[in-house]
Structures are given as C-alpha cells and as structure tokens.
Amino acid sequence: MRIKALSFFPxxxxxxxxxxxxxxxxxxxxxxxxxxxxxxxxxVSRSRVQAAIRGxxxxxxGGPARPSEPLSSGDVVVWTPPSxxxxxxVEAEDLPLRILYEDAHxxxxxxAAGMVVHPGAGHFTGTLVGALMHHSRELxxxxxxxxxxxIMHRLDKETSGCLLVAKTDRAHAALAEQFAxxxxxxxxxxRVAGIPRRTFGTIDAPIARHPHHRQKMAVSENExxxxxxxxxxxxxxxxxxxxxxxxxxxxxxxxxRVHLKSIGHPVLGDPLYGQRGPYTRHMLHAYKIxxxxxxxxxxxxxxxxxxxxLLQI
Numbered sequence: 234m235r236i237k238a239l240s241f242f243p244x245x246x247x248x249x250x251x252x253x254x255x256x257x258x259x260x261x262x263x264x265x266x267x268x269x270x271x272x273x274x275x276x277v278s279r280s281r282v283q284a285a286i287r288g289x290x291x292x293x294x295g296g297p298a299r300p301s302e303p304l305s306s307g308d309v310v311v312w313t314p315p316s317x318x319x320x321x322x323v324e325a326e327d328l329p330l331r332i333l334y335e336d337a338h339x340x341x342x343x344x345a346a347g348m349v350v351h352p353g354a355g356h357f358t359g360t361l362v363g364a365l366m367h368h369s370r371e372l373x374x375x376x377x378x379x380x381x382x383x384i385m386h387r388l389d390k391e392t393s394g395c396l397l398v399a400k401t402d403r404a405h406a407a408l409a410e411q412f413a414x415x416x417x418x419x420x421x422x423x424r425v426a427g428i429p430r431r432t433f434g435t436i437d438a439p440i441a442r443h444p445h446h447r448q449k450m451a452v453s454e455n456e457x458x459x460x461x462x463x464x465x466x467x468x469x470x471x472x473x474x475x476x477x478x479x480x481x482x483x484x485x486x487x488x489x490r491v492h493l494k495s496i497g498h499p500v501l502g503d504p505l506y507g508q509r510g511p512y513t514r515h516m517l518h519a520y521k522i523x524x525x526x527x528x529x530x531x532x533x534x535x536x537x538x539x540x541x542x543l544l545q546i
Contacts, residue, residue, distance in 0.1 A: 254447075257308040266293060267300035270312060285312070289351040294442055294450070296486045297351055297387060307457025309442050324358060325366035332368075333395065334535050338404040338528045340369070343537040346393040346514045350384060365398060372398065373405035385412060389487070391502075394421070394519025395537045399527070407527030412484075418523040421479040421489055422468075424516035424543045425498040426507065428475050433466040436492040440485045449505055450487045452495045461485045463492045468546060474501060476544070478520075489517060501543065518544045 253274075261269050267286060271279040283300040285291055292311040293302060304310075331343040342361070344350070350361045362382040365372060373383035383399040385408050397417075399405035411417050439458025443449035452458070462482040469476040475498070479489050487506070493499055494506040502512025518541065523534040539545055 252311060252313045255310045255312070257304045257306055257310065259306050261304055261308075262306040264304050265300065266291070266298055266302040266304060266310065269304055270310060274312065294486045295448065305457075305459055307441050309447070324363050326358060326360075326363035327367050328359065328364040330364045330368055331537075333537055334533075337371075338399070338401055339408070339526070340398050340400060341522070341535045342396050342398065344388050344393055344396045344519075346391050346541075349390050350387050350396070361396070369400065371400045373400060373402050385409070386417075386484070388519055389515075389517075391514040392517045392519060393514075393537075393539065393541070395419075395522045395535055396519065397522055397524070397535075404527040408524065411524055411527075415482065416524065419481060419519065420521040421481070422518045422520045422539060422544045422546070423477045423479050423489060423493060424501045425475050425477055425493055426473075426501060427498050428470050428472070429465070429467055429477075429496065429498055434464070436463045436465065436496060437461075438492060438495055440488060440491055450485065450491050452491060459483075459485060461488050461492065463489055465493075474543075476546070490515070516541065516543050 255273055267279055267283050270282045286300045289297055290313045294308055333341040333343050344361055348361055352360045352362055365382045385397045388396055399408055438452040440450050440461040441453035441457040443451040460483055464480040466478045467475050468478050481488050490500050490503055490506045499507030501516040502509055503515035518539045521536045526533050
C-alpha cells in the first residue's frame, strides 16, 4: 500500500531544467551551502534553495548536506531543479523494515543493502524515507521537510546496517549536536582483498573529489583535501581476504572505501574503488553505533549483526 503525501515542491518556477555543477573556489570557502547556491541561481529564493537541499536535490561532494553546511575550496555542489524531475510528493511505502530499537524519541533501523536512503533524482520510490513514513507518523520534521524523515546520517546504497532516526525535533537537535561534536561512535565491518601487513592501524589521509572522475573521491594531500581518519583492526583472514573492523573518526563521502583502497586493500565487490567480481554489492556493513540517548542521556549501543556470510564475525 502506498500513501501519497502532500506535494512538497511546486511544479514550476524553479529556473532551468538541467542539472548544474558548481566548483567552490577560495571566494566561496567558509560560505554556507544555501547562501552559496542562492548567489548562483537566478530567480530562486534562499528558502526554496533550502527546501531543495533538504529534499535531496542538492549534492555536496556526491552526498546530501545541510543548508548550513560550511563549504571548503575544492568542494563540488550539484543542483537538480525539482521541476526537472517532476516531483509531486513523498510517498509512504509499505516496505520491509528491520527495527533494531525504538522508543518515543528515536529509532534505529538495519538498512538493507540496495536501498537508497533519501528520495532524489532517479530514486523516488523504494527508499528508506518512504518505508519510515509508512512505519511511523512521528518523525522529526527538520524544518517541515518530509524527505528527511528524521534521518541523522547516511549510508551508501549498497552499504547495509545501523542507521539512526530522530522521531522528535528535540531528539534531532540533541543528536545533531553529538554528530557535530564527533561524539557518536560507529563501527563498520568490511571484507577486503588481501591481508594488511599490520593487524591494526590508523589511516590519516585527507579526502577530496577525484580530479578526473566526478563520481569518485580520492586521498588528496593538496589544499582541497578535507581531514579524514579511519582506525582499522583485522578480525579474520582466510589467506586471500580479510574481515576488518573499521572505526571512522570523521564522516567524509566514501571514507572507508577510499581509505582501504589507499592502503592496497579495497572492499570486495566495490566496482568504484576496486572490482565487482562475483559479488552483488560491496562488502561493507554498519555494524554498531554508540551515542547518548538525546533525552535520557543514557549511553546507548545498537548493533546490527550482518546477514551476509562474508561479513559475519
């Protein structure tokens, strides 16, 4: 069963029909994303730009962002006018959804591999947002934007595992503060090619948009690179592949995949940074998330045991 929500974006009046890409230079560094875009789009108000950002029609370095996100030199902003993709509303969909934890303030889900988190260009149905809207009408409004559905962070389409959702604005604000302060701890499991020489280590290597392939990120030592740190530990090996525990200390786009590629051990099944091989997805799973409950302040630790055999401990 699908329930059509109220139309969020108007059908006309959003300027041109083509996707536009903007590179941030030194003059734009430090500027808010919404202000940056408003200054580059003719006839589009700041409030509409903010709505488009929250609706997933603006990508910053290949991923969603907040209107207030500060920009750095070398960032890439992609704008898709909502009218260009004929958005008529957000749909609540009765989709399989594995709830790991839920109370009056928050819930945590085990996102399935292959499910897109936010609706956007090319993905208007079958999303986690649609499934959450069907599951609960009590989700953080985040400025009245139905496409966000209280989701606090993102996972790539092929990445499975823990994802945290705020059900109230109060919970959203408190969790956002923890994410901004890097107080939320996340553990991923990754099956990689080969066996790392060291059984544990820290990859401290800045990440920026790849200079030639716009869909990729890369380790970059120039001024475009943004701080990125990942700790890893080898859990198991079969002689040809290894199962790693990865703890990202920062949250850059594709961070774990890029970092593991940089040390010569790409994630199995990842065609963007390695090879697809016989796998139907890349072998990366958000295993655990730890934080303080936004209302009770009780320490929380939520775990999503992987169902993929190659990712099981």
